[in-house]
Amino acid sequence: MILIILVTAGLCVETAKDIMARVAENQDRSQSLRSAYVYHQNVLVRLKRTNGKLAREEMRDYTVAPTADGSQRKLLTVAGKYEKSGKVIEFSGEGFRRKHVDIDGDIAEDLARDFGAGERTHDGVDNEMFPLTAKAQLRYDFEFTGTENYQGREVYHVKFTDHEKEWAGEALIDAKEYQPLMVTSHFVFGIPLLVKTMLGTDVEHVGFKVTYQKFEDGVWFPVTYGGELKIRAVFFYARTIAMGVVNSGFERSNVQSKVEYDVSSGR
Numbered sequence: 001m002i003l004i005i006l007v008t009a010g011l012c013v014e015t016a017k018d019i020m021a022r023v024a025e026n027q028d029r030s031q032s033l034r035s036a037y038v039y040h041q042n043v044l045v046r047l048k049r050t051n052g053k054l055a056r057e058e059m060r061d062y063t064v065a066p067t068a069d070g071s072q073r074k075l076l077t078v079a080g081k082y083e084k085s086g087k088v089i090e091f092s093g094e095g096f097r098r099k100h101v102d103i104d105g106d107i108a109e110d111l112a113r114d115f116g117a118g119e120r121t122h123d124g125v126d127n128e129m130f131p132l133t134a135k136a137q138l139r140y141d142f143e144f145t146g147t148e149n150y151q152g153r154e155v156y157h158v159k160f161t162d163h164e165k166e167w168a169g170e171a172l173i174d175a176k177e178y179q180p181l182m183v184t185s186h187f188v189f190g191i192p193l194l195v196k197t198m199l200g201t202d203v204e205h206v207g208f209k210v211t212y213q214k215f216e217d218g219v220w221f222p223v224t225y226g227g228e229l230k231i232r233a234v235f236f237y238a239r240t241i242a243m244g245v246v247n248s249g250f251e252r253s254n255v256q257s258k259v260e261y262d263v264s265s266g267r
Contacts, residue, residue: 016144016158022178023171024134026218030179031133033219035066040249041073045112047104048240054083055239056104058112066253073117080108103237116225116245125210125222129167129185131160139163148172150181161188179220184209215250223247 041062047055058080062073081090082098089098097105116125131140143159154175161168169185187206208227212220226244231237 016142019144019156019158019173019178020131020137020142020160020171021134023132023173023180024137026178026220027132027180028134029218030220033216034221035071036252037219037221037250038063038065038253039221039247039251040064041116042246042248043112043116044242044244045108045115046242047108048242050238050240054081054088056080056082056108058108060112064247078112104239107239107241111241111243115243125225126208129208130169130171130180130183130210131162132171132180132183145170147175153181155181177214179214180210180212182209182211221247221250 041064043060043062044057045059046057049055058078060078061076063076064071064073066072075094077092078094079090079092080096081088082104083089084098095109131137131142139162140160141163145157145159147154147156149155150172155172156175157170158173159168159170165188167185168188169183171183172181173179174181185208206227206229208225210222210225213223214220224244224246226242228240228242230240
C-alpha cells in the first residue's frame with residue numbers, strides 16, 4: 001500500500017520513501033558539514049541488578065575531532081561507582097576492577113569505550129540502527145503515518161522496518177528542512193527459545209533513541225543518543241543496562257565560533 005501525504009503548499013504529493021530520500025540527501029550533506037566541528041562528548045553506562053540496585057556505573061568525557069573519513073575521540077576523564085553492602089563506592093581512572101573476575105567492570109568499560117564512537121562517522125551514531133543515510137535506507141521499508149507538532153515544529157511521522165524484520169522504529173522528520181528531530185529504533189528479532197533454554201541466555205527490550213538539533217543552516221547534530229537492554233546469561237547473571245551520550249560544546253575546528261546545547265533538557 002502506497003501512503004501519500006499532501007503538502008498544502010503547492011499540493012505536492014510525496015511518499016514515505018520520498019521523504020526519507022530527501023532526509024538521506026541532507027544527511028550526506030550534514031555529515032560533510034559536521035566534519036568541521038570539534039565537540040565534547042559525555043558517555044554514561046549504568047548496570048543494575050534485578051533488585052534495582054546499582055551494579056556498576058561508568059562515565060567518560062571525551063573531546064571529538066574530525067578526521068579525513070570520520071572522527072576521533074580523545075579520552076579526558078573516567079569516573080564511576082558501584083554498590084556494595086548498601087554502600088556506594090566511587091572510583092576514577094580506566095581499568096578499575098573491584099575483583100579479579102569482574103563481569104560488570106568488563107561490560108561497563110567495553111560499552112563506555114565503544115558506545116558513541118562511530119569512527120567512520122562524524123557524529124558517533126550507528127547508521128545501521130537508524131536508516132537516515134542512503135546506504136542504510138536500502139535495508140528498510142517505510143510507512144508514513146501522519147503529521148504532528150514536535151517542539152514547535154511541524155514534522156512527518158514515519159515508521160520503518162528492516163527487510164529481515166530484525167529492527168523497527170519511527171522517525172520524526174522536520175517537514176520544512178527534511179532533517180530528523182528524533183529517531184527511535186528497537187530490536188524485534190528474539191533469541192531462539194532453544195538457545196535461551198540450553199545456554200540460559202536472553203536479551204530483551206533492546207532499544208535506542210537519538211535526537212537532533214539545528215545549529216546552523218544545514219548543520220544538524222545528534223545531541224543525545226541512548227539505549228537500554230536487559231540481559232540474562234548463563235543462568236546466574238542478569239542486568240538491566242542503560243547507555244547514554246550527550247554531545248555539547250560544538251566549535252568549528254578552524255574558527256573560534258562556538259554553539260551551545262542545553263544538556264539539562266536533552267538527557
